[in-house]
Amino acid sequence: MRSQALNLKLVAVSISMAFMLGCTPHKSAVESEESPLQAKTDDAFNWSIDQATMAYLSGPSSPWSSLSILQRGAEKAARSKPVVTPVHLKSEALAQSLQSQLEVDPLIAAKLAPLIEKSAAKYSVPSYLIAAVINKETEFDNKKRSSAGAIGLAQIMPNVWGKECKGNLRKDAINLDCSAKILAHYYELTGDWEQALAFYNVGPGKYERSRKARTVGHRYASGVMSDMGRIKQEREFVLASIQQRL
Structure with a gap:
Protein backbone atom coordinates (compact mmCIF):
# COMPACT_ATOMS: atom_id res chain seq x y z
CA MET A 1 0.00 0.00 0.00
CA LYS A 81 19.81 42.32 -30.44
CA PRO A 82 20.29 44.95 -33.18
CA VAL A 83 22.37 47.91 -32.10
CA VAL A 84 20.72 51.22 -32.90
CA THR A 85 23.33 53.89 -33.56
CA PRO A 86 22.29 57.37 -32.37
CA VAL A 87 21.77 59.89 -35.16
CA HIS A 88 24.30 62.34 -33.73
CA LEU A 89 27.04 59.69 -33.99
CA LYS A 90 26.12 58.96 -37.60
CA SER A 91 26.22 62.68 -38.31
CA GLU A 92 29.63 63.04 -36.69
CA ALA A 93 31.00 60.13 -38.71
CA LEU A 94 29.57 61.50 -41.95
CA ALA A 95 30.94 64.98 -41.26
CA GLN A 96 34.43 63.60 -40.73
CA SER A 97 34.10 61.51 -43.89
CA LEU A 98 33.10 64.57 -45.94
CA GLN A 99 36.13 66.46 -44.67
CA SER A 100 38.66 63.70 -45.29
CA GLN A 101 37.33 62.32 -48.57
CA LEU A 102 35.83 65.38 -50.27
CA GLU A 103 37.73 68.19 -48.53
CA VAL A 104 34.49 69.85 -47.43
CA ASP A 105 34.91 72.80 -45.07
CA PRO A 106 34.58 71.52 -41.45
CA LEU A 107 31.86 74.04 -40.57
CA ILE A 108 29.83 73.18 -43.66
CA ALA A 109 30.29 69.44 -43.08
CA ALA A 110 29.19 69.77 -39.44
CA LYS A 111 26.13 71.79 -40.49
CA LEU A 112 24.98 69.59 -43.37
CA ALA A 113 25.75 66.09 -42.06
CA PRO A 114 22.79 66.01 -39.61
CA LEU A 115 20.43 67.25 -42.35
CA ILE A 116 21.67 64.57 -44.73
CA GLU A 117 21.29 61.82 -42.14
CA LYS A 118 17.77 63.01 -41.29
CA SER A 119 16.61 62.95 -44.92
CA ALA A 120 18.36 59.62 -45.48
CA ALA A 121 16.47 58.02 -42.61
CA LYS A 122 13.17 59.57 -43.70
CA TYR A 123 13.26 58.12 -47.22
CA SER A 124 15.49 55.06 -46.69
CA VAL A 125 18.24 56.42 -48.93
CA PRO A 126 21.89 55.91 -47.92
CA SER A 127 23.29 59.13 -46.46
CA TYR A 128 26.58 58.61 -48.27
CA LEU A 129 24.68 58.44 -51.58
CA ILE A 130 22.98 61.78 -50.91
CA ALA A 131 26.33 63.29 -49.96
CA ALA A 132 27.90 62.00 -53.18
CA VAL A 133 25.08 63.53 -55.24
CA ILE A 134 25.60 66.91 -53.56
CA ASN A 135 29.31 66.74 -54.23
CA LYS A 136 28.70 65.93 -57.89
CA GLU A 137 26.08 68.64 -58.32
CA THR A 138 27.54 71.61 -56.44
CA GLU A 139 30.54 70.51 -54.35
CA PHE A 140 28.51 71.64 -51.31
CA ASP A 141 28.05 75.19 -52.58
CA ASN A 142 24.38 76.03 -52.01
CA LYS A 143 24.58 79.26 -54.05
CA LYS A 144 25.07 77.51 -57.38
CA ARG A 145 22.34 77.72 -60.01
CA SER A 146 22.38 75.86 -63.32
CA SER A 147 21.59 77.37 -66.71
CA ALA A 148 18.42 75.25 -66.71
CA GLY A 149 17.28 76.80 -63.43
CA ALA A 150 18.23 74.05 -60.95
CA ILE A 151 18.94 75.46 -57.49
CA GLY A 152 20.43 74.55 -54.13
CA LEU A 153 22.87 71.93 -52.93
CA ALA A 154 21.30 69.09 -54.89
CA GLN A 155 20.30 71.22 -57.92
CA ILE A 156 16.53 70.75 -57.78
CA MET A 157 14.34 72.07 -60.61
CA PRO A 158 11.53 74.07 -58.94
CA ASN A 159 9.31 73.93 -62.04
CA VAL A 160 9.52 70.12 -62.00
CA TRP A 161 9.56 69.26 -58.30
CA GLY A 162 8.05 72.36 -56.71
CA LYS A 163 4.68 70.69 -56.11
CA GLU A 164 6.19 67.50 -54.70
CA CYS A 165 8.68 69.28 -52.46
CA LYS A 166 6.93 71.93 -50.40
CA GLY A 167 8.81 74.94 -49.12
CA ASN A 168 11.70 77.12 -50.19
CA LEU A 169 14.09 74.92 -52.16
CA ARG A 170 16.89 77.42 -51.58
CA LYS A 171 16.98 76.33 -47.95
CA ASP A 172 19.45 73.53 -47.38
CA ALA A 173 17.16 71.31 -45.29
CA ILE A 174 14.31 71.45 -47.82
CA ASN A 175 16.64 71.01 -50.78
CA LEU A 176 18.29 67.96 -49.26
CA ASP A 177 14.95 66.49 -48.25
CA CYS A 178 13.67 66.91 -51.80
CA SER A 179 16.79 65.29 -53.22
CA ALA A 180 16.35 62.23 -51.00
CA LYS A 181 12.67 62.05 -51.96
CA ILE A 182 13.51 62.11 -55.68
CA LEU A 183 16.21 59.46 -55.32
CA ALA A 184 13.84 57.24 -53.34
CA HIS A 185 11.17 57.69 -56.03
CA TYR A 186 13.53 56.75 -58.85
CA TYR A 187 14.88 53.79 -56.90
CA GLU A 188 11.33 52.57 -56.38
CA LEU A 189 10.80 52.75 -60.15
CA THR A 190 14.05 51.04 -61.15
CA GLY A 191 15.16 48.95 -58.16
CA ASP A 192 18.74 49.99 -58.88
CA TRP A 193 20.69 52.93 -57.46
CA GLU A 194 22.82 53.44 -60.57
CA GLN A 195 19.72 53.59 -62.75
CA ALA A 196 18.06 55.92 -60.24
CA LEU A 197 21.06 58.24 -60.41
CA ALA A 198 20.92 58.30 -64.21
CA PHE A 199 17.25 59.29 -63.99
CA TYR A 200 18.16 61.97 -61.45
CA ASN A 201 20.67 63.46 -63.87
CA VAL A 202 18.85 63.42 -67.23
CA GLY A 203 15.27 62.56 -66.30
CA PRO A 204 13.35 59.36 -67.14
CA GLY A 205 11.89 60.81 -70.35
CA LYS A 206 15.20 61.80 -71.92
CA TYR A 207 16.77 58.57 -70.71
CA GLU A 208 14.19 56.49 -72.57
CA ARG A 209 14.23 58.58 -75.78
CA SER A 210 17.91 59.34 -76.26
CA ARG A 211 20.93 57.06 -76.42
CA LYS A 212 23.15 60.06 -75.75
CA ALA A 213 21.15 60.89 -72.61
CA ARG A 214 21.56 57.33 -71.39
CA THR A 215 25.32 57.58 -71.89
CA VAL A 216 25.46 60.90 -70.04
CA GLY A 217 23.25 59.59 -67.26
CA HIS A 218 25.33 56.49 -66.64
CA ARG A 219 28.56 58.49 -66.74
CA TYR A 220 27.09 60.74 -64.06
CA ALA A 221 25.95 57.73 -62.03
CA SER A 222 29.39 56.13 -62.25
CA GLY A 223 31.04 59.24 -60.85
CA VAL A 224 28.54 59.50 -58.00
CA MET A 225 28.93 55.82 -57.14
CA SER A 226 32.70 56.22 -57.02
CA ASP A 227 32.44 59.11 -54.55
CA MET A 228 29.80 57.23 -52.61
CA GLY A 229 32.10 54.25 -52.09
CA ARG A 230 34.82 56.43 -50.57
CA ILE A 231 32.40 58.31 -48.35
CA LYS A 232 30.75 55.10 -47.17
CA GLN A 233 34.03 53.37 -46.35
CA GLU A 234 35.36 56.32 -44.37
CA ARG A 235 32.04 56.92 -42.60
CA GLU A 236 31.84 53.31 -41.44
CA PHE A 237 35.47 53.36 -40.27
CA VAL A 238 34.96 56.58 -38.28
CA LEU A 239 31.66 55.34 -36.85
CA ALA A 240 33.29 52.12 -35.65
CA SER A 241 36.09 54.12 -34.02
CA ILE A 242 33.59 56.37 -32.25
CA GLN A 243 31.59 53.41 -30.97
CA GLN A 244 34.73 51.74 -29.61
CA ARG A 245 35.49 54.83 -27.52
CA LEU A 246 32.04 54.84 -25.92
Missing part, protein backbone atom coordinates in the same frame (compact mmCIF):
# COMPACT_ATOMS: atom_id res chain seq x y z
CA ARG A 2 2.78 2.39 0.94
CA SER A 3 4.54 1.61 -2.37
CA GLN A 4 1.30 2.19 -4.29
CA ALA A 5 0.76 5.56 -2.59
CA LEU A 6 4.32 6.58 -3.41
CA ASN A 7 3.81 5.65 -7.06
CA LEU A 8 0.62 7.74 -7.19
CA LYS A 9 2.50 10.71 -5.73
CA LEU A 10 5.24 10.34 -8.34
CA VAL A 11 2.66 10.26 -11.14
CA ALA A 12 1.01 13.39 -9.75
CA VAL A 13 4.34 15.19 -9.55
CA SER A 14 5.21 14.16 -13.13
CA ILE A 15 1.91 15.52 -14.44
CA SER A 16 2.38 18.78 -12.55
CA MET A 17 5.89 19.22 -13.94
CA ALA A 18 4.63 18.45 -17.44
CA PHE A 19 2.11 21.27 -17.24
CA MET A 20 4.59 23.61 -15.57
CA LEU A 21 7.30 23.11 -18.19
CA GLY A 22 4.99 23.08 -21.18
CA CYS A 23 5.46 19.38 -21.93
CA THR A 24 2.63 17.32 -23.34
CA PRO A 25 1.96 13.65 -22.53
CA HIS A 26 2.72 11.08 -25.21
CA LYS A 27 -0.27 10.27 -27.38
CA SER A 28 -1.05 7.02 -29.12
CA ALA A 29 -1.72 6.89 -32.85
CA VAL A 30 -5.47 6.80 -32.22
CA GLU A 31 -5.38 9.75 -29.79
CA SER A 32 -3.30 11.84 -32.21
CA GLU A 33 -6.08 11.86 -34.83
CA GLU A 34 -7.79 15.05 -33.64
CA SER A 35 -10.37 17.19 -35.32
CA PRO A 36 -9.23 20.63 -36.58
CA LEU A 37 -11.22 22.29 -33.79
CA GLN A 38 -9.56 20.11 -31.17
CA ALA A 39 -6.13 20.82 -32.69
CA LYS A 40 -6.72 24.57 -32.44
CA THR A 41 -7.87 24.16 -28.86
CA ASP A 42 -4.75 22.16 -28.05
CA ASP A 43 -2.51 24.76 -29.72
CA ALA A 44 -4.08 27.55 -27.69
CA PHE A 45 -3.73 25.50 -24.54
CA ASN A 46 -0.08 24.69 -25.26
CA TRP A 47 0.60 28.36 -26.00
CA SER A 48 -0.84 29.36 -22.64
CA ILE A 49 1.35 26.76 -20.97
CA ASP A 50 4.42 28.10 -22.77
CA GLN A 51 3.65 31.62 -21.63
CA ALA A 52 3.16 30.50 -18.06
CA THR A 53 6.37 28.49 -18.21
CA MET A 54 8.33 31.47 -19.48
CA ALA A 55 6.95 33.61 -16.69
CA TYR A 56 7.83 30.95 -14.15
CA LEU A 57 11.37 30.44 -15.43
CA SER A 58 12.07 34.16 -15.51
CA GLY A 59 10.67 34.81 -12.05
CA PRO A 60 13.04 35.87 -9.26
CA SER A 61 12.12 32.90 -7.09
CA SER A 62 12.48 30.34 -9.84
CA PRO A 63 15.01 27.59 -9.16
CA TRP A 64 15.76 27.62 -12.89
CA SER A 65 16.82 31.26 -13.05
CA SER A 66 20.36 30.45 -11.97
CA LEU A 67 20.93 27.66 -14.47
CA SER A 68 23.88 28.32 -16.75
CA ILE A 69 21.88 27.33 -19.82
CA LEU A 70 19.44 30.15 -19.19
CA GLN A 71 22.27 32.57 -18.56
CA ARG A 72 23.92 31.59 -21.83
CA GLY A 73 20.60 32.00 -23.63
CA ALA A 74 20.14 35.48 -22.19
CA GLU A 75 23.67 36.45 -23.20
CA LYS A 76 23.09 35.17 -26.73
CA ALA A 77 19.84 37.13 -27.01
CA ALA A 78 21.59 40.27 -25.81
CA ARG A 79 24.35 39.82 -28.38
CA SER A 80 21.92 39.25 -31.24
